[in-house]
Amino acid sequence: MMNEDEKIVLNGEQEAALGVMMSGANVFLTGEAGTGKSTLVREFLRRCERECVVLAPTGIAALNAGGTTIHSQMMLKPGLLNPLALDPLTDGNRCRVLRMAKTIIVDEVSMVRSDLFCAMDARLREVASGVRKEMPFGGKQMILVGDFMQLPPVVSDNEERKFMDERLGGAFAFETDLWAAAMFRTVFLKTVHRQSGDALFRKVLNNLRHGNFDSAAKVLNNHCVGEKTFRSPPVCLCTTNREAKAINDAARMSMKGEARAFRAKVSGRFLEAEFPAEGNLELVVGARVMVLCNQRSEGVLECVNGDMGVVTGFGADGEAEVQVRLDNGKSVTIAPHAWEKTAYSQEVDPKTNAPVMRQTVIGSFEQIPLRLAYAITIHKSQGLSFDCVSLRLGRGCFDHGQLYTALSRCRTLEGLQIDRRLLPADLIIDESVVRFHSEMEELREEMPSGYCWYEEAMQYYLRRMKTGNGAAIPADVKQAEFDFSPRVYDDPALTELCRLHERGVINKYDAPVLAPLVRNVSAGVGVKESEFVTIKRLIAKYGDLPQPA
Ligand SMILES: Nc1ncnc2c1ncn2[C@@H]1O[C@H](COP(=O)(O)OP(=O)(O)O)[C@@H](O)[C@H]1O
Numbered sequence: 420m421m422n423e424d425e426k427i428v429l430n431g432e433q434e435a436a437l438g439v440m441m442s443g444a445n446v447f448l449t450g451e452a453g454t455g456k457s458t459l460v461r462e463f464l465r466r467c468e469r470e471c472v473v474l475a476p477t478g479i480a481a482l483n484a485g486g487t488t489i490h491s492q493m494m495l496k497p498g499l500l501n502p503l504a505l506d507p508l509t510d511g512n513r514c515r516v517l518r519m520a521k522t523i524i525v526d527e528v529s530m531v532r533s534d535l536f537c538a539m540d541a542r543l544r545e546v547a548s549g550v551r552k553e554m555p556f557g558g559k560q561m562i563l564v565g566d567f568m569q570l571p572p573v574v575s576d577n578e579e580r581k582f583m584d585e586r587l588g589g590a591f592a593f594e595t596d597l598w599a600a601a602m603f604r605t606v607f608l609k610t611v612h613r614q615s616g617d618a619l620f621r622k623v624l625n626n627l628r629h630g631n632f633d634s635a636a637k638v639l640n641n642h643c644v645g646e647k648t649f650r651s652p653p654v655c656l657c658t659t660n661r662e663a664k665a666i667n668d669a670a671r672m673s674m675k676g677e678a679r680a681f682r683a684k685v686s687g688r689f690l691e692a693e694f695p696a697e698g699n700l701e702l703v704v705g706a707r708v709m710v711l712c713n714q715r716s717e718g719v720l721e722c723v724n725g726d727m728g729v730v731t732g733f734g735a736d737g738e739a740e741v742q743v744r745l746d747n748g749k750s751v752t753i754a755p756h757a758w759e760k761t762a763y764s765q766e767v768d769p770k771t772n773a774p775v776m777r778q779t780v781i782g783s784f785e786q787i788p789l790r791l792a793y794a795i796t797i798h799k800s801q802g803l804s805f806d807c808v809s810l811r812l813g814r815g816c817f818d819h820g821q822l823y824t825a826l827s828r829c830r831t832l833e834g835l836q837i838d839r840r841l842l843p844a845d846l847i848i849d850e851s852v853v854r855f856h857s858e859m860e861e862l863r864e865e866m867p868s869g870y871c872w873y874e875e876a877m878q879y880y881l882r883r884m885k886t887g888n889g890a891a892i893p894a895d896v897k898q899a900e901f902d903f904s905p906r907v908y909d910d911p912a913l914t915e916l917c918r919l920h921e922r923g924v925i926n927k928y929d930a931p932v933l934a935p936l937v938r939n940v941s942a943g944v945g946v947k948e949s950e951f952v953t954i955k956r957l958i959a960k961y962g963d964l965p966q967p968a
């Protein structure tokens with residue numbers, strides 16, 4: 420997935436988009452499937468000198484974008500999240516990474532549920548200091564990447580649905596107040612690259628996006644339904660986990676190598692539908708598999724969620740271990756992994772009598788984190804490209820964007836086979852996404868060219884914010900907010916600097932140098948690392964002088 424990029428030259432609109440991303444603005448990078456959004460992110464990472472963190476809602480999407488999952492980086496538990504009541508960050512390393520990052524990139528944002536979206540904001544404010552705590556996402560540059568015409572976030576039950584509708588405005592990230600507050604500058608990509616060699620297929624996919632079912636179905640039903648010979652073995656895309664499992668099981672049964680079964684250890688409230696891996700995992704030497712979580716061996720990352728490979732052996736004496744040769748050439752040993760499920764409950768705080776939310780572990784699931792990889796669900800395929808796809812619609816699509824996501828994975832009409840004729844009911848489009856898109860179109864027309872969005876957004880926040888003691892924010896503090904060079908917030912030298920200022924021992928030449936530094940420290944925006952030379956000089960010069968009479 421990653422080395423495909425070597426031969427890619429960005430086109431004009433991608434270069435222009437890169438310019439906006441480089442500007443430091445909060446960006447929503449969108450466009451049809453295959454317009455090169457994820458490719459552009461990888462190019463941005465190569466060119467951008469700021470520290471960036473790339474996140475995605477699922478393991479596979481994270482691998483495709485070259486990052487890690489939001490849950491893992493932000494230390495969030497699976498299940499419903501209450502952004503107002505997260506456990507504090509405990510992992511110092513992950514905390515430092517977040518604090519250092521200037522830019523946070525989130526791919527496949529259409530699948531980021533509103534509670535997760537707001538939890539990211541809470542985490543980034545948690546690690547921020549000074550005025551940045553009051554800013555959306557702790558004042559970091561956010562680059563959201565994705566297409567809301569593709570799959571929506573997963574909402575597993577009515578309780579979750581209710582929480583999000585009532586508390587967050589809905590399950591989509593764009594339905595939250597936070598989305599509006601972060602003032603994303605929307606950048607559209609228009610040229611489809613994934614199906615670049617197939618104009619007819621591009622037209623079909625575009626028709627589906629716009630709800631023109633009949634013209635799209637005519638072509639697909641003529642070209643893709645029925646037997647086909649493929650250039651390479653196709654990946655089966657299924658609507659349900661159950662069907663993907665049946666295909667994988669059949670592939671496994673046809674293999675003659677050594678076989679082994681692994682039973683999951685389940686405790687507490689863990690419904691079968693929520694199992695993050697097979698309850699009974701049956702593997703055979705030679706089978707193609709996908710890794711389901713990051714695994715470390717003595718602190719070193721061995722493999723990540725979404726890696727593909729082939730089973731080469733099992734642990735001796737029935738030990739629960741599987742040897743896998745990954746497609747990247749590395750051989751790894753996969754040991755059991757434990758997933759925890761948590762839930763929120765409302766309790767009354769005995770001291771204040773006020774209701775408080777608590778999060779507790781209610782179940783756990785331990786299994787070898789592998790699955791067979793002959794077939795995957797459409798949900799897990801989002802973001803990937805395949806030469807040959809066998810689409811199993813079976814009883815039909817049930818989710819917004821599901822049909823479009825599935826079809827747009829394939830590069831050509833020729834490489835696509837569908838198990839039955841398409842029905843109008845297969846095309847499901849969520850009304851709130853249609854509304855969001857038309858609002859975005861309107862906004863886009865209003866935006867004057869050459870408009871400096873970042874500056875405007877910053878001014879907006881700074882006008883609304885006050886420093887800790889309620890005073891207006893001085894101009895040089897505003898300047899500090901535009902500067903991406905590394906800053907220091909806590910250091911004994913800064914305390915010493917403020918003491919010098921209070922003691923009034925500074926001469927009239929050094930006073931104008933000291934004043935803005937002290938102002939930035941007390942406003943909580945810290946000082947630039949490069950200013951430390953000056954600070955050290957001032958302390959050396961005045962530190963030991965007695966207070967003037
Ligand atoms: N400028 C480009 N020139 C040629 N191919 C490109 C270009 N940008 C992207 N691609 C290819 O198009 C396909 C889809 O790109 P991807 O970044 O996955 O799209 P998206 O994330 O928008 O769905 C990939 O195979 C990628 O290599």
Ligand SMILES: [Mg+2]
Binds near residue numbers: 802
């Ligand atoms: Mg993508």
